[in-house]
Amino acid sequence: MSDPGRAATLPPDVDEADADIRWTDAGRPFVRTPDDRFDGVPDYPWEPRYTEVDGMRMHYVEAGDPGGEVVLCLHGQPDWSYLYRRMIPVLADAGMRVIAPDHIGFGRSDKPVQLGDYRYLQHVAWVEEFIDRLDLRDITPIVQDWGSLIGLRCIGNRPERFARIVVANGNLPVLPEGVEPMQLPESLELQDLEWPYDPEAVAAVGGNGMALFEKWVHYALVGRDFMPSVVMGHGVERHLSQAELDAYDAPFPARIYMAGVRKFPSLINTVSEAPTNEAARAALDAFDRPVLGMFGVHDVLLGDEATPVSLRWLGAAPLLWRNATRVQIAGAAGQPHKDYEAGHFVQEDVGPELAADIVDWMRTTR
Numbered sequence: 001m002s003d004p005g006r007a008a009t010l011p012p013d014v015d016e017a018d019a020d021i022r023w024t025d026a027g028r029p030f031v032r033t034p035d036d037r038f039d040g041v042p043d044y045p046w047e048p049r050y051t052e053v054d055g056m057r058m059h060y061v062e063a064g065d066p067g068g069e070v071v072l073c074l075h076g077q078p079d080w081s082y083l084y085r086r087m088i089p090v091l092a093d094a095g096m097r098v099i100a101p102d103h104i105g106f107g108r109s110d111k112p113v114q115l116g117d118y119r120y121l122q123h124v125a126w127v128e129e130f131i132d133r134l135d136l137r138d139i140t141p142i143v144q145d146w147g148s149l150i151g152l153r154c155i156g157n158r159p160e161r162f163a164r165i166v167v168a169n170g171n172l173p174v175l176p177e178g179v180e181p182m183q184l185p186e187s188l189e190l191q192d193l194e195w196p197y198d199p200e201a202v203a204a205v206g207g208n209g210m211a212l213f214e215k216w217v218h219y220a221l222v223g224r225d226f227m228p229s230v231v232m233g234h235g236v237e238r239h240l241s242q243a244e245l246d247a248y249d250a251p252f253p254a255r256i257y258m259a260g261v262r263k264f265p266s267l268i269n270t271v272s273e274a275p276t277n278e279a280a281r282a283a284l285d286a287f288d289r290p291v292l293g294m295f296g297v298h299d300v301l302l303g304d305e306a307t308p309v310s311l312r313w314l315g316a317a318p319l320l321w322r323n324a325t326r327v328q329i330a331g332a333a334g335q336p337h338k339d340y341e342a343g344h345f346v347q348e349d350v351g352p353e354l355a356a357d358i359v360d361w362m363r364t365t366r
Contacts, residue, residue, distance in 0.1 A: 011188050016256065018256045019031040019254060028055065028056075030056055031256060033108060033253065038108065040243075051130060053130050056112075058101060058104060059107055060100060062100075064092030070096075071091050071098045072131075074144070074151045075100075075102070075106070076145020077264040080248075080251060083345065084142075084351070087351045088355075090359065102251075105260020105264075106260055106261060120153075120267045123267070131161065138161075140162070146170075148167055148171060152171070152280070152284055156277070156280025168296075169346055172284055176272060182213070182266060184269065185221055188221065193224070197234060217266045220265045221262050232244075233245055292361055293332060295339050296346035301344065336361060338357060
């Protein structure tokens, strides 16, 4: 520990001897993944760039024309900007200025070690500070998974910063203040839990992925074998090489680095903290610049028209994620939305095709 006069509250399965704990001026303990963990990561040739966010180093890669239209690629759980490696070249070659950051706690960004440091609105604040630090304007964000909950809240908070929106397998839900839809584990001690989305489990709940989400929350928090490679190996439909799977694990040489990736799914219980998403969702729905919904239809969380996913925390009728983008947001009307033969990680399954479709659409909406 770099400062013996301070103490961090660590999860019970974490050994502080596994990393050098650093501290922000405000007193938040964090760790930094050694650079050599990223040596040899395949198909990720971009030099790391960093900007300071909340006293920590936030990593991003940048490619393409520095004067081009800004495309901001926001990843989700349990991945990092590596998720966009098959899309960045297509977007960059089309003359875009492509920026793909790692959320705090992920990738090459610094990682607070206390689970309690990760909350939904804190992630929103970190991304907004990142946007401000780089002074990004007229942004076309590509958002997916938790990148959508965070990114769409940023758009709802400050729509004037954004020129268009691309939503891929994500949404901005509204939870009534104080609602916590998931029951968390009673203990943070590790458990021998199984991957919760196997075909038998999905069939048992009629394809309703939200019925399995609580098991996913538990698996990420306390599952003994939880690692990003396990999730990506099960969740990506195309074949991933062992080197690619290892790349998803690269940011996490020990469990002390994993507080963010463990906590992300259970952040759903913090989405109801004030100020809730209600005002941001209203501003998002009123967004009248172009909006594109690009979804992998094999995603168990999507459901279908016969068995819609119940977003019960909305306090309204069940909605499909696709309709929450394509129907609710004003700028989505008349746009060339597309469904892909892909799963939740659409960037992995059909990344080059998705990027080419986005390029074509951006060229027609200038």
